[in-house]
Amino acid sequence: MTSSISPIPSAPQPPKDYVLNEPAQPVSAIQNTAETKKPKRVLIADDDAISAQVLEATLRQWGYTVVVARDGLAAWEMLKAEDSPRLAILDWMMPGLEGPEVCRRVRALHRAVPTYIILLTAKRNAQDIVAGLESGADDYVTKPFDQAELHSRLRVGERIVELQQGLADRVRELEEALSQVKTLKGLLPICAYCMKIRADRNYWQRVETYIAAHSNARFSHGICPECWKNIVEPELQQEGLSPLKEAEQAG
Numbered sequence: 001m002t003s004s005i006s007p008i009p010s011a012p013q014p015p016k017d018y019v020l021n022e023p024a025q026p027v028s029a030i031q032n033t034a035e036t037k038k039p040k041r042v043l044i045a046d047d048d049a050i051s052a053q054v055l056e057a058t059l060r061q062w063g064y065t066v067v068v069a070r071d072g073l074a075a076w077e078m079l080k081a082e083d084s085p086r087l088a089i090l091d092w093m094m095p096g097l098e099g100p101e102v103c104r105r106v107r108a109l110h111r112a113v114p115t116y117i118i119l120l121t122a123k124r125n126a127q128d129i130v131a132g133l134e135s136g137a138d139d140y141v142t143k144p145f146d147q148a149e150l151h152s153r154l155r156v157g158e159r160i161v162e163l164q165q166g167l168a169d170r171v172r173e174l175e176e177a178l179s180q181v182k183t184l185k186g187l188l189p190i191c192a193y194c195m196k197i198r199a200d201r202n203y204w205q206r207v208e209t210y211i212a213a214h215s216n217a218r219f220s221h222g223i224c225p226e227c228w229k230n231i232v233e234p235e236l237q238q239e240g241l242s243p244l245k246e247a248e249q250a251g
Contacts, residue, residue, distance in 0.1 A: 045075035072097025092121035100135035
């Protein structure tokens, strides 16, 4: 009795227009540049399953967390979400929506930290490159891509996203600080006798209370020389106390 053994399927091979060139530097040199911090998320969109698998394996080898979309519509749905990856590699020709149209829609979101988009395509002429960049892509890589080149371009994208995130955080901090700033302006009704200020709803408040409520100023109380002479000294003398002695004790 003979038994048949099914051959082990070979690993899928990328199409000819997607075969990786030999890297300009050893892959190990690229791998050693991987950062120890939290992996960056990258969206890849390609309707060719084998091409997407090759690209996904390459990115994971570099330490990225990869999210895969099989067509342009799926890529758009993922990129318009608030928690979408801030790095994306889009194929040009895809069903549903082509890569440039996805770029235009993403740019229309006007986010503080926009997604950094790389178009990956076999189109090579200058007109196509210009059209891709004007659609909103940040960079353009032609197939077959060079591993070292693509990795370097992704690292550029990382730095730009980090700079934009830092700027957005700083703007938010400034806006929060400005929202805490209080200003006094306009005509303030003040009593000529007690010096209280009329606030909203016809309430009268002490000057320091009103200013503290409408600004970031705070007060400490003391006695000016004129009030000491005209008010405090007569009161002390009336009580039979020595103003000089009381002043020394108070000081």
